[in-house]
Every structure is written in C-alpha cells, then in structure tokens.
Amino acid sequence: xxxxxxxxxxxxxxxxxxxxxxxxxxxxxxxxxxxxxxxxxxxxxxxxxxxxxxxxxxxxxxxxxxxxxxxxxxxxxxxxxxxxxxxxxxxxxxxxxxxxxxxxxxxxxxxxxxxxxxxxxxxxxxxxxxxxxxxxxxxxxxxxxxxxxxxxxxxxxxxxxxxxxxxxxxxxxxxxxxxxxxxxxxxxxxxxxxxxxxxxxxxxxxxxxxxxxxxxxxxxxxxxxxxxxxxxxxxxxxxxxxxxxxxxxxxxxxxxxxxxxxxxxxxxxxxxxxxxxxxxxxxxxxxxxxxxxxxxxxxxxxxxxxxxxxxxxxxxxxxxxxxxxxxxxxxxxxxxxxxxxxxxxxxxxxxxxxxxxxxxxxxxxxxxxxxxxxxxxxxxxxxx
Numbered sequence: 001x002x003x004x005x006x007x008x009x010x011x012x013x014x015x016x017x018x019x020x021x022x023x024x025x026x027x028x029x030x031x032x033x034x035x036x037x038x039x040x041x042x043x044x045x046x047x048x049x050x051x052x053x054x055x056x057x058x059x060x061x062x063x064x065x066x067x068x069x070x071x072x073x074x075x076x077x078x079x080x081x082x083x084x085x086x087x088x089x090x091x092x093x094x095x096x097x098x099x100x101x102x103x104x105x106x107x108x109x110x111x112x113x114x115x116x117x118x119x120x121x122x123x124x125x126x127x128x129x130x131x132x133x134x135x136x137x138x139x140x141x142x143x144x145x146x147x148x149x150x151x152x153x154x155x156x157x158x159x160x161x162x163x164x165x166x167x168x169x170x171x172x173x174x175x176x177x178x179x180x181x182x183x184x185x186x187x188x189x190x191x192x193x194x195x196x197x198x199x200x201x202x203x204x205x206x207x208x209x210x211x212x213x214x215x216x217x218x219x220x221x222x223x224x225x226x227x228x229x230x231x232x233x234x235x236x237x238x239x240x241x242x243x244x245x246x247x248x249x250x251x252x253x254x255x256x257x258x259x260x261x262x263x264x265x266x267x268x269x270x271x272x273x274x275x276x277x278x279x280x281x282x283x284x285x286x287x288x289x290x291x292x293x294x295x296x297x298x299x300x301x302x303x304x305x306x307x308x309x310x311x312x313x314x315x316x317x318x319x320x321x322x323x324x325x326x327x328x329x330x331x332x333x334x335x336x337x338x339x340x341x342x343x344x345x346x347x348x349x350x351x352x353x354x355x356x357x358x359x360x361x362x363x364x365x366x367x368x369x370x371x372x373x374x375x376x377x378x379x380x381x382x383x384x
Contacts, residue, residue: 025308027301028318030293034284036129036372038101038109042117046093050086050111057103058084064100069110069128069140069366072100093117093155096162098140112140115295116163118156122147123263123295127271130288131372132279136365142254145271147263148172150180157185165190167256169244171197171266180261191253195244197266198237222319226265227330233269234334238349241273245350248274249360264292264323269331276342277352278361282332287375292323 032039037058039051052058063079063086066072079088091097096116101109116124124147128140144165152160170182173196184190247253260266268289275285293300300321307317335345346352352360 025305025314028297028304028322030297030300030322032294033287033290033375034114034130034372035287035375036111036114037103038111040099040111040113041115042113043087044117044119046091048088048091048097048099048113050084050088050099052084052086054084057105057107058082060104062102063088064102065097066100067095067097069098069112072098072110074100074108093159094162096141096159110140114291116144116146116159118146118159119153120151120156121149122299123267123292125291125295127274127288129372130275130280130284132361132365133281134279134361134365136361136367137372138275138278138280139364139366142256142364143248143271143274144255144257145263145267146257146259147267148176148180148259148261149182149184152183157183161185161188163255163257165255165257167191167193167247167253169193169195169247169256169258171195171244171258171260171270173198173200175201176261193247195240197233197240197260197270220316222316223324223326226319226324227326230265230269230327230331231334233266234331234338238338238345241270242350244270245273245277245352248277249352249356251363262296264296265327268292268323268328272328272331273350277346277350277357278364279357282342283375284372286325286328289328290323290325296322 037053041049041051043049050063052061060082061080062077064072064074064076065078079086096112098110098112101111103109111129112126114125114129116126118124123145125145126140127138127143127145130138132138141163144163149168168182168184168190170177170192172194177194182192184192244258247256258267258270272285272289275288276282303321304314304317308314332342335342339345339348343354346357347354
C-alpha cells in the first residue's frame, strides 16, 4: 500500500512538473514572408495544390506543365477555370513538374513547389523564381538548399533523383558528419564536396553549446548572441564561402544543393550570398531567409516544447531555433563595414567583379515570370 501511494505521489509530481513546464511554452505560428501570386505546394500523395492571389488577375487562368522550366508545353493547357485553391491530381513522385500559368490579363507566370516535398529532410527548397533588381528572376531547379540528408526516406531518395542535382555541398563539421552521414540514392552519381563553415573539427560548435547551457535568461540575450555569430561568419569566416561561390558560378556543376544540419544559419548565409551575387534586393533576400521559420514551423515548436520540459527558458531557446531579420541584417552590416558596400565585399572577398557578375547573371537569370511580388514587411510571428 505504501509503494502504491509513493507511485501515485511520484506520478502526481511528474505531472505537475510537466504542466508547469508546458505553461512556460508558448506555441509559435509563422507566416509566409515571400508574397507570391501563385503559391504551389506538393502534397504527400503527389498532388499539386495551387493557391492564387485573390485579384482580378486570377478571375480566370490556364495552366500548362513540363518537367523542366524550359520545356513547358504552352500549346495545351492541363487545367483552366477560376477555382481557388485548385488541386491537380493524378501525379506521382516519378518526376517533378513546373507549371506555366496564363492569368486573365494574359501574363505568363512560371511556378512550382518551392518547398521540395521530402518526408525526412527539413527546409529542402528551390531558390527559383526570386526576382532581381534588373527585372529578371532566378532560374527554377538550379539552386537547392536544405538541412541534413541523413534521414532521407526511400521515397525521398527517389524524388532526389528527379531533381537532377549534380553537386552537393556540405557545410557541416567533422562531428556533425560523423553523427549524421548523408544518404544518397544508389547508383546515382552526385559530386559530394565538403566546405566546412566555421571550425571543421567541431570545437567552435561545442564552445557555443557550452555558452548557451550556462546562460542565465535574466542577462543573456540569445538574439544578440546569434547576430554576433553571423557577424563573425562575415568578419572571420567569409573566406570559407569562396570555394562555395566558385562552384555556384560554374554552370556545369548545377543543379546543386548546399546544406548544413538545420538548413538555416550557415545555409541561410550561403543562400543570401548567392542571391546577392545574382542581384536580388536585400528585402527579398530577407524574405527568403525568414521562410525558414515558415517551413520549419513544426520543428521549431517541437524543439521549444522539449526545451521547456527540461527546464530551458523559451526566452533563451527561441532565438536559437528560429531565424530573425536581425541576424541577416547583422551580416549585411558587417559586409558593408568591412569593405564599404556589398558590391565591394563580393569583389574583394570572392573576385566577383562587375564583369564577372554580368556573365553569371546572364546564365542563371531568366525573364521575369511576375510571380513573386514582394515581402511582408511585418514578418509576423503569432503566438497561439
């Protein structure tokens, strides 16, 4: 009887602790930060879901398809009408598709799923369709970014093959790779290149983790901490991105995928450097950067909930598992401080002269498809 009472008491205490911890956890909800006229998602069963911006431009539309952006069959529509949202069925994961859309004004738009529908890879997405300051857009299906590839499912591996990726660049350190080695499709040739960003041995990551573990929520500013790390990437480790950008600027190496573990910090800065190189406005680069929160929404909340259960204050944990505008702003500020301007930074650090940038942009940019219209300035985060 005493043992039974003790068990009941322990269960009661455990429940109280869990409820107390959960009460400190506030669920987050992130909105899209890129404003797209047509937003395309691919569902778990392979269907395509189209969401059109409510406007006169989409009172009617026609949709065409191809398995590459440059071979869309514009002669025969696969769907037409005014339904919004629209679900197109009878697709499987044997291929990825790109869609041409003609709206009621006669404008042509190219769109596809920005988030690649991987079962077990976070934040795997395409940088295509993002507009540049000269009126063109980044080619779809050329640059992909993601988190680690160690847990790809068999379906993921099959879909990976349809993307035509020739090169995979891994930003992780020795310990990360040892813990989570990438999975690749069998009998599928992909050039695998390691370009560790930061300390290749993992010592830097260990020191950062120690600092965070010792942090006191009353006097530790996690957001400022991460912003300082981003400045350090620019001030101290900018040279480490040079071989990466050299590969990016080599068309025969594309399509390419670059990644770290979470696919948001080292990868986020790598993505920003590509978009700067291609002439994308900083506001749009920020909008793309912050989409990591939208695409990692479930992961962020799961991590925060676990953290609070083990006693980590959400005030400390939250800025570490999401991305904030202040992080990329700190990196841009460091670039300008270091060399006077972003353009000068690209030229001095990466030999990207104005002449070289023209060549690169002429290859990787195409005529504007009018899809991405801008960025939500408020970058809203809602607690629910």
